[in-house]
Amino acid sequence: MKKISYLEIEGWSGKLLGLLAVLGAITLAGLGAVYYMEHHGHYVTGMNNQIVWGMPHVFAIFLIVAASGALNVASIGTVFGRTIYKPLGRLSALLAIALLAGGLMVLVLDLGRPDRLVIAMTYYNFKSIFAWNIILYNGFFAIVIVYLWMMMEGKMHNYYRPAGIAAFIWRLILTTGTGSIFGFLVARSAYDAAIMAPMFIIMSFAFGLAFFLMIILIGYPGMGRPLGDKTVKTLKNLLGVFVAAVMYFVLVYHLTNLYATEHHNVEKFILAGDTEFTKIFWIFQILLGGIVPLVIFYTKLGNSRKILGLGTLLVLIGGIAQLYVIVIGGQSYPLEMFPGMEIVNSSFGDANTYHPYLPSMAETLLGISGIAVAILIVVLGSKVLAFMPASLADKDVDPHSKG
Amino acid sequence: MKYLRMTLILLTVLLGGNTVLADVPGPVIPKGNADKCVLPTKQMRLEHMEKILHHRDQTMKKGIRTTQFSFKKCISCHVVKDKAGKAVNYKDKRHFCNSCHTFASVKIDCFDCHASTPTGTTNTSTAGGHP
Amino acid sequence: MSNQDSSSNGITRRQFIGAGVATAGISVASGISLISVAQAKPADQAVTDKQRWGMLIDTNKCATGCTSCVDACNKENGLDRGDEQHSRPDQKAQWIRKVDLKDKATGHAVSLPLMCQHCENPPCVDVCPTGASFKRKDGIVLVDKHTCIGCRYCMMACPYKARSFIHEELTNQLEHAPRGKGTVESCTLCVHRVDTGGSPACAEACNAAGHKAMYFGDLKDANSDVSKQLKLHSSTAIREDLKLNPGIRYRGI
Numbered sequence: 036m037k038k039i040s041y042l043e044i045e046g047w048s049g050k051l052l053g054l055l056a057v058l059g060a061i062t063l064a065g066l067g068a069v070y071y072m073e074h075h076g077h078y079v080t081g082m083n084n085q086i087v088w089g090m091p092h093v094f095a096i097f098l099i100v101a102a103s104g105a106l107n108v109a110s111i112g113t114v115f116g117r118t119i120y121k122p123l124g125r126l127s128a129l130l131a132i133a134l135l136a137g138g139l140m141v142l143v144l145d146l147g148r149p150d151r152l153v154i155a156m157t158y159y160n161f162k163s164i165f166a167w168n169i170i171l172y173n174g175f176f177a178i179v180i181v182y183l184w185m186m187m188e189g190k191m192h193n194y195y196r197p198a199g200i201a202a203f204i205w206r207l208i209l210t211t212g213t214g215s216i217f218g219f220l221v222a223r224s225a226y227d228a229a230i231m232a233p234m235f236i237i238m239s240f241a242f243g244l245a246f247f248l249m250i251i252l253i254g255y256p257g258m259g260r261p262l263g264d265k266t267v268k269t270l271k272n273l274l275g276v277f278v279a280a281v282m283y284f285v286l287v288y289h290l291t292n293l294y295a296t297e298h299h300n301v302e303k304f305i306l307a308g309d310t311e312f313t314k315i316f317w318i319f320q321i322l323l324g325g326i327v328p329l330v331i332f333y334t335k336l337g338n339s340r341k342i343l344g345l346g347t348l349l350v351l352i353g354g355i356a357q358l359y360v361i362v363i364g365g366q367s368y369p370l371e372m373f374p375g376m377e378i379v380n381s382s383f384g385d386a387n388t389y390h391p392y393l394p395s396m397a398e399t400l401l402g403i404s405g406i407a408v409a410i411l412i413v414v415l416g417s418k419v420l421a422f423m424p425a426s427l428a429d430k431d432v433d434p435h436s437k438g
Numbered sequence: 439m440k441y442l443r444m445t446l447i448l449l450t451v452l453l454g455g456n457t458v459l460a461d462v463p464g465p466v467i468p469k470g471n472a473d474k475c476v477l478p479t480k481q482m483r484l485e486h487m488e489k490i491l492h493h494r495d496q497t498m499k500k501g502i503r504t505t506q507f508s509f510k511k512c513i514s515c516h517v518v519k520d521k522a523g524k525a526v527n528y529k530d531k532r533h534f535c536n537s538c539h540t541f542a543s544v545k546i547d548c549f550d551c552h553a554s555t556p557t558g559t560t561n562t563s564t565a566g567g568h569p
Numbered sequence: 570m571s572n573q574d575s576s577s578n579g580i581t582r583r584q585f586i587g588a589g590v591a592t593a594g595i596s597v598a599s600g601i602s603l604i605s606v607a608q609a610k611p612a613d614q615a616v617t618d619k620q621r622w623g624m625l626i627d628t629n630k631c632a633t634g635c636t637s638c639v640d641a642c643n644k645e646n647g648l649d650r651g652d653e654q655h656s657r658p659d660q661k662a663q664w665i666r667k668v669d670l671k672d673k674a675t676g677h678a679v680s681l682p683l684m685c686q687h688c689e690n691p692p693c694v695d696v697c698p699t700g701a702s703f704k705r706k707d708g709i710v711l712v713d714k715h716t717c718i719g720c721r722y723c724m725m726a727c728p729y730k731a732r733s734f735i736h737e738e739l740t741n742q743l744e745h746a747p748r749g750k751g752t753v754e755s756c757t758l759c760v761h762r763v764d765t766g767g768s769p770a771c772a773e774a775c776n777a778a779g780h781k782a783m784y785f786g787d788l789k790d791a792n793s794d795v796s797k798q799l800k801l802h803s804s805t806a807i808r809e810d811l812k813l814n815p816g817i818r819y820r821g822i
Contacts, residue, residue, distance in 0.1 A: 147719015147751030551749030
């Protein structure tokens, strides 16, 4: 097998400049939205005392979960020794850092007091899974940067495997922590489930790989570099497995809830209710985010790169929908404080059977800018350093090809 | 000759500029409403934030409500009234804390939450509004 | 019986009986008050866990449509001073609210005030990343707004939706109740009153209005009125199954 040569993005083509301009514009718009929200206060957003976490959190958690999964590609090459994944390791690590940075940016900028970030980094309540997440996220940056350095620096090549194993274990803990943010909440019927943590892990596998596949499907033709079928097919099949696994976890989660009578109301709310969550769940999360991509990946439709690209985009859209149902839907369903009783009247909205949420443009823009920032980091990073192989043609990466 | 002229100009700017800069007016700090503060003025100027922050943790976490460094007492003693006899709040540059903190360009966020005038004295600001 | 004039040192039997009756009357009257006013702790002493503040709310005496407790709380803590002019109604803060319930099976209707339950094992304290949400040694659960970063995780975690977020800049705060944009707040059990020997504004208002549905006191003092009432009739906590052991208990639900 030939030695892989890596190359930065060459030149400043019109396509590259155009892409940077668009991403930059979205990022600036997002930052402008942040200034607007922070200056006036959250009254300008759609969030209120019932729906306290909104669009920014949906996008932030989506990006953070995808970040940990994006590292999977590198881990499969490093930790599990699969040769065809090895050339993809550097890009995978860069993407992981980029997605995490984008997600954290959105999360931090939506705080009620973002000026107190230093307090968040210095005052720790170690019983809080949120506090642990802050440590895990920062540690992730450090570990992945070290991992990258060892992959890219020839002299450190002997050490990159331990670094890769450390990164793999760290991000499993990190994603377990992210899922536990919801899993540990006893108060709400839709959360308070141990399955949230492993479900988030499997979601991270799917979303991270979808992002990765999307980037090379668009990036390689865009750069004029060859992208062989072997790499694409391997990633496509793996993504199919992950998407199916996510569906399985969703199935188990709902099946378990449906068995327990005390959870019947929240299940009816999500699965068969008359609110937007039911439509988002069935149409965007299950159909478009699960069934259609599986059909694309496992039939001849997946042989067309364009349709495959559509499939990965649908996985990502399904992921955002899934998090919308989890984060917003879970808050929209009222607290069950008085079992067997009907709340006739309350000045704080307890009597509602559902809390509506209408996201404002500002908070949605903030969420979207997180994705823009992540892609911006990948593109600019690849312009400066050699993260991407010069060629992913079959003859260059396939361990079984001759030559 | 050229170098001598340059040196003379340079010295004038350096020394003369110093004199000019030294005449920037200091902050106008209103007097408090008692004979003296709870600590000597010089000590207060150096240590007031330390005292305020320590006392706030004592009150918040342990319920200790001694009055020497009570924030309410600071505010009530250091209240500044305008010509109409109404207390000025933090938005006004005559406010006690503001008079020095604006000059020193050290932003404090106490009054994001705390009342900057004693309760009962008429507040000059209207509710809401932008900073 | 000798006639004693007023300038002598002794007192008449009439005066003695009068004084005795007056003293007995005062003792009995204070004994039947519903709010045990604790001996105010010295200002320089830290609170200890020898006391645990709590309330018993008798929903049988709580009337639908009465909002004495809510109005008193809003007045006491400055929530009714015209701040939050830009916030929508669903964004405005509420520290205590009245909830009217009806049993679906029997039709029995009940009304009760709902505020921070000051749990012994508060989920909001567990989840706060900076430790701003904390429980004092005497059981009162508070938000230290100096450390609050406004992440709202405690609002997600509270099983009673007791917490509110401030969505805009405030300028009309009362000096004993600091509140600010971007931080989370909730019922403080009128800690500023309790620390000086008083009782929460809601309970006081309920009693002053003659409804007498709210008992406040030290749960660890067997002689306090609230403890005696808790011993007398059964009471429950809301969402008792979560085992948070709230300091606020209810009779009649």
